[in-house]
Amino acid sequence: MAAPTVATHRTQEQLDRLTAPAVTGKFHYCQLFSEPGAGSHLAGLTCRAELDGDLWHVNGQKVWTSGGQYADMGMLIARTNPEAPKHQGITWFAIEMIQPGIEVRPLKEMTGHAMFNEVFLTDAVVPDANRIGDVNNGWAATNTTLLHERSGMGARGGGGAPVGRMARAGSVVGDLDKRAGDFAPPRRSVTADKAKADKEPRRPSSPAQSHIELARQFGKLDDPVVRQGIVQAHILGTISRLTTERHKAVRSQGGDIPGVANFSKLLMADIVRLNRDLGMQILGARGMLHDYDDANRGEMAKLPGGPLAVAATSQALGAQALPIYGGTDQIQKNIVGERTLGLPKEPGDLSKLPFNELPKNG
Numbered sequence: 507m508a509a510p511t512v513a514t515h516r517t518q519e520q521l522d523r524l525t526a527p528a529v530t531g532k533f534h535y536c537q538l539f540s541e542p543g544a545g546s547h548l549a550g551l552t553c554r555a556e557l558d559g560d561l562w563h564v565n566g567q568k569v570w571t572s573g574g575q576y577a578d579m580g581m582l583i584a585r586t587n588p589e590a591p592k593h594q595g596i597t598w599f600a601i602e603m604i605q606p607g608i609e610v611r612p613l614k615e616m617t618g619h620a621m622f623n624e625v626f627l628t629d630a631v632v633p634d635a636n637r638i639g640d641v642n643n644g645w646a647a648t649n650t651t652l653l654h655e656r657s658g659m660g661a662r663g664g665g666g667a668p669v670g671r672m673a674r675a676g677s678v679v680g681d682l683d684k685r686a687g688d689f690a691p692p693r694r695s696v697t698a699d700k701a702k703a704d705k706e707p708r709r710p711s712s713p714a715q716s717h718i719e720l721a722r723q724f725g726k727l728d729d730p731v732v733r734q735g736i737v738q739a740h741i742l743g744t745i746s747r748l749t750t751e752r753h754k755a756v757r758s759q760g761g762d763i764p765g766v767a768n769f770s771k772l773l774m775a776d777i778v779r780l781n782r783d784l785g786m787q788i789l790g791a792r793g794m795l796h797d798y799d800d801a802n803r804g805e806m807a808k809l810p811g812g813p814l815a816v817a818a819t820s821q822a823l824g825a826q827a828l829p830i831y832g833g834t835d836q837i838q839k840n841i842v843g844e845r846t847l848g849l850p851k852e853p854g855d856l857s858k859l860p861f862n863e864l865p866k867n868g
């Protein structure tokens with residue numbers, strides 16, 4: 507998200523200094539967009555940045571900052587002109603996270619993890635050289651970040667390998683010095699695997715593969731409701747993959763599909779909800795067992811259903827996240843309606859009013 511934003515709105519010097527380390531994984535960027543009073547209504551943000559010489563001084567609070575506790579850099583949007591209409595007084599910065607003016611406080615979610623944080627900025631500083639795009643024109647850069655966030659989520663659902671099986675970017679977690687092999691699963695005997703694979707009939711893989719395996723283990727493959735859910739998961743997963751491939755092909759020809767980032771994200775939200783319900787339907791009462799402490803997950807994996815059941819319960823608890831982050835389902839639908847289908851805007855458009863004259867809490 508940071509690299510394409512900097513790459514689109516940068517100077518050459520910024521491209522080398524701020525994008526290259528994000529691409530190599532040397533920098534981990536977090537996204538300092540949402541605030542307690544500005545989520546869906548992001549352009550209503552109140553975090554202030556004021557220029558003094560070559561340094562911007564930043565004061566305000568951000569919230570729901572995923573990975574803020576591991577970040578070297580933050581994609582910060584802050585208000586730089588409160589007298590301009592709300593979209594025209596915002597500037598985008600790449601700010602160093604490890605500095606005295608920034609305090610990061612983790613927030614624990616119902617999954618048991620603390621993926622996101624509150625971030626307090628108290629006279630935090632960012633050099634003008636780290637401003638991406640023109641002063642007060644940060645809304646353009648913000649839309650670039652959001653576009654890449656949504657299309658990325660639509661393509662892969664924001665998922666990733668389990669902790670310990672995936673190298674994480676940045677200097678804070680300490681993965682930079684490790685070798686790729688350190689993240690590979692423990693080696694098993696190749697000959698034993700091959701003999702087993704030769705004996706088993708080859709099945710084509712499906713986006714619903716883990717649910718198929720789980721249903722087999724729980725003796726529910728013949729349950730018509732479960733079968734229906736599996737087929738739906740297969741169809742929606744396949745449509746999602748084909749949409750991503752179609753979009754890539756169109757982009758490679760220099761074209762675009764209007765609204766694709768938004769409706770791909772909406773589709774992915776449907777997929778995670780469907781997978782949540784399907785997993786719980788297969789697991790039955792076993793689905794109520796979840797260990798909130800990572801250290802004990804190994805014990806849970808010894809229960810019926812093994813690691814697949816552990817993954818299904820974690821997925822069910824985490825399924826509420828994707829339909830919210832990167833812009834909620836309702837906001838995606840508003841954007842598709844207004845920008846893609848050309849429907850009239852919501853009544854009461856305040857976009858021309860200076861930010862400091864907007865009704866507050868209205």
Ligand SMILES: Cc1cc2nc3c(=O)[nH]c(=O)nc-3n(C[C@H](O)[C@H](O)[C@H](O)COP(=O)(O)OP(=O)(O)OC[C@H]3O[C@@H](n4cnc5c(N)ncnc54)[C@H](O)[C@@H]3O)c2cc1C
Nearest residue numbers: 537538539540545546570571572827830831832833834836
């Ligand atoms: C797991 C997770 C990770 C996140 N990570 C980050 C991060 O790294 N960085 C970051 O900046 N933010 C992050 N967020 C924040 C996320 O972007 C916001 O939660 C989201 O934009 C919604 O804002 P809100 O929570 O303030 O809800 P609100 O904006 O208060 O919305 C509340 C409800 O009202 C509905 N609503 C609001 N406005 C409208 C409207 N105009 N029309 C119809 N319905 C409307 C919404 O759809 C929602 O149902 C994360 C959120 C989650 C859940």
